[in-house]
Amino acid sequence: MALKVALLGCGVVGSQVVRLMHEQADDLAARIGAPLELAGVAVRRLGRRRDADVDPALLTTDAEALVTRDDIDIVVEVIGGIEPARSLILAALNSGKSVVTANKALLAEDGATVHAAARAGNADLYFEAAVAGAIPLIRPLRESLAGDHVHRVLGIVNGTTNYILDQMDSSGASFSDALGEAQALGYAEADPTADVEGFDAAAKAAILAGIAFHSRVTAADVHREGITEITATDVASAKAMGYVIKLLAICARSDDGRSFGVRVHPAMIPRTHPLAGVREAYNAVFVEAQSAGQLMFYGAGAGGAPTASAVLGDIVAVARNVLAGARGPEESTYADLVVHPMGETVTRYHVSLDVADKPGVLARVADMFAKQDVSIQTVRQEGHGADAQLVLVTHRASDAALSATIEGLRELDIVRDVVSVMRVEGEDAS
Amino acid sequence: MALKVALLGCGVVGSQVVRLMHEQADDLAARIGAPLELAGVAVRRLGRRRDADVDPALLTTDAEALVTRDDIDIVVEVIGGIEPARSLILAALNSGKSVVTANKALLAEDGATVHAAARAGNADLYFEAAVAGAIPLIRPLRESLAGDHVHRVLGIVNGTTNYILDQMDSSGASFSDALGEAQALGYAEADPTADVEGFDAAAKAAILAGIAFHSRVTAADVHREGITEITATDVASAKAMGYVIKLLAICARSDDGRSFGVRVHPAMIPRTHPLAGVREAYNAVFVEAQSAGQLMFYGAGAGGAPTASAVLGDIVAVARNVLAGARGPEESTYADLVVHPMGETVTRYHVSLDVADKPGVLARVADMFAKQDVSIQTVRQEGHGADAQLVLVTHRASDAALSATIEGLRELDIVRDVVSVMRVEGEDAS
Structure with missing residues (x-):
């Protein structure tokens, strides 16, 4: 039959x-x-x-x-x-x-x-x-890891944006040139909004978070930022520091394990991270679980x-x-964890500022970070005079504290412009 | 209850x-x-x-x-x-x-x-x-890919040997020094035979091949070579050419799809291949399937x-x-494909020869390859006089033809020594 x-x-x-x-x-x-x-x-x-x-x-x-x-x-x-x-x-x-x-x-x-x-x-x-x-991901998460405790899922889940960012990284192209090439090759649609604004990745992040944390998650729970504002300068500056910019879907438990965050945004990751080597339109998802440790699943994400x-x-x-006459595993939402607001997300940040080149600038900038309890890991001045830039990398801080810091910086007369703010992820990974 | x-x-x-x-x-x-x-x-x-x-x-x-x-x-x-x-x-x-x-x-x-x-x-x-x-592999192969046609499985499935080879690659250590370090760190056992001679990897290769090709495979079907004879020179010379040496478990269908081979041996892979970045004692398995394309599964292979x-x-x-009251998928051996002998395995080879430095040497060496229908892709002479070496990389050829070539080369008076013969894998991968 x-x-x-x-x-x-x-x-x-x-x-x-x-x-x-x-x-x-x-x-x-x-x-x-x-x-x-x-x-x-x-x-x-x-x-x-x-x-x-x-x-x-x-x-x-x-x-x-x-x-x-x-x-x-x-x-x-x-x-x-x-x-x-x-x-x-x-x-x-x-x-x-x-x-x-x-x-x-x-x-x-x-x-x-x-x-x-x-x-x-x-x-x-x-x-x-x-x-x-094609990447087996739902089955491993809901079956193979059913006896484990997932801490974090970090994934490149949109091939179009990975293709664009990879082109920008390897050839120095601008976002719009790389997008044009992706469209010409059929990697991006005529209206690329769903991809480049992160809607597609956000839907996937919601699904992954729900399974990983045995809770109900919808697209509305996902903090979403796209890649349209990434400049060739951002990419080159990340490259110079040993990082690559990727659009990541991140589902992560809070430190106390009682809530989790789900977000999609561009982030800098070290070139030594396994996700950094994911080229062209490939997808890959990195999973950190308590007993299994670090796992990665790699392959074609579309087509x-x-x-x-x-x-x-x-x-x-x-x-x-x-x-x-049997049934596979059904939806598992028993843990019923809360999705915390983006402000509670804790990560590291890379901040570039156009500043006036005069004595005392660094002290005033550092003071603004200190006021919000955001601790600075490295700071570096690039250029002089009208071109002076301060590039700072912070230690782990909450998104709310970082946002308040940036707001404060914008009001300083010595800060001509906040050129870029980018999250830094994947630093703990081997 | x-x-x-x-x-x-x-x-x-x-x-x-x-x-x-x-x-x-x-x-x-x-x-x-x-x-x-x-x-x-x-x-x-x-x-x-x-x-x-x-x-x-x-x-x-x-x-x-x-x-x-x-x-x-x-x-x-x-x-x-x-x-x-x-x-x-x-x-x-x-x-x-x-x-x-x-x-x-x-x-x-x-x-x-x-x-x-x-x-x-x-x-x-x-x-x-x-x-x-911890790497979900059996379930993805027997369930997620149940609707696909697997061509090839290429894996680093033994953490001990990967640790040793990675140490040799990164620090230039000899095999015995790297083994000693692996033993001191608990990555290798006091009697390392099962790992370094490839027995452990061969058992895993047999299991993977059986599932991938829906046929019965035992450890006795696996061609097995260990890593004990890999020298610091082999590793350095691979590195200079943009390759890294890994102990691979390879399960591959023949070109006509009617049989397959299963083998475990050290091989050179390009540093751009996703498996090349697998460091320390990590494991990773690369799967090529007809519709899914290239997939990779990465994580901790032991512990x-x-x-x-x-x-x-x-x-x-x-x-x-x-x-x-249900049962999971059972053993699937319906395809009942034949495991072909190692001689029928087709791949590429890297051959190093100590040769006399005189006119006509290359012609006589090339002639020996031609006699067995093994076509040469690149050839390079290194050193002069007593130190003259010929380094050749072949196109795809059968193991039997390559073995016959090597036997012939050993009998040539102008060949002082066949220094190393190493298979080259993963060249087609992006």
């Missing part, structure tokens, strides 16, 4: 899912214990030319009828976005069908509803493809075939569960 | 398992849906001082009685070695109890028997900790706490299965 799969969406990822289900049919059947049958493909328009070789008889525009069809065992959603994806997934789960999805936006915005429907429908909800494409690989892995798992 | 766990062995890993089960009891119970209870610990001698705080009433020297006790749900084996581990695991599985083990030697030598017992007993057999300690983290992750998975 074949297990029947309904596919929602037949774009870049969907057409690869169709191809792989076809090409690897024998292997998939052997691994599952029963063949898979593609029983229907919901698309927006029937006439469109597709990459995939889909039997036209399988195509339908009535996705709602497809997901509730009695003979369907597994629903695979690769439409993306909130609606109609959410309604379709809920309809499938409500009728007891297991769902495999790659939909990070939905899970980050309204995961609670979807997970509750899975529980109520006694159905599986698998979503490996929602974060970091049709890599994402389809993750979807297929989930289909195999769900299909085995269907055959065994 | 608590799930009862029997622990076999209470050494470096076992005592960490006890500690974590105790310290994380509440989290484990919440994640599983029921508490775990340590119901018995089998040890060799009762009086011994232990790191773990185990209730003496739980200790027993009668492991056999413990594993078949009616109230035991899960048996955790961290004794290691073939016997008595095998008999105990088989007794547990035969009585329908699921098993979590870290035993690479047993799985590599006689996995077939153990897996068959799991099937017959309708019980789970989980072994994430058997390969690369009590990291290995216990992997064991605990498996205990949670097995416990959930016990509660649900």
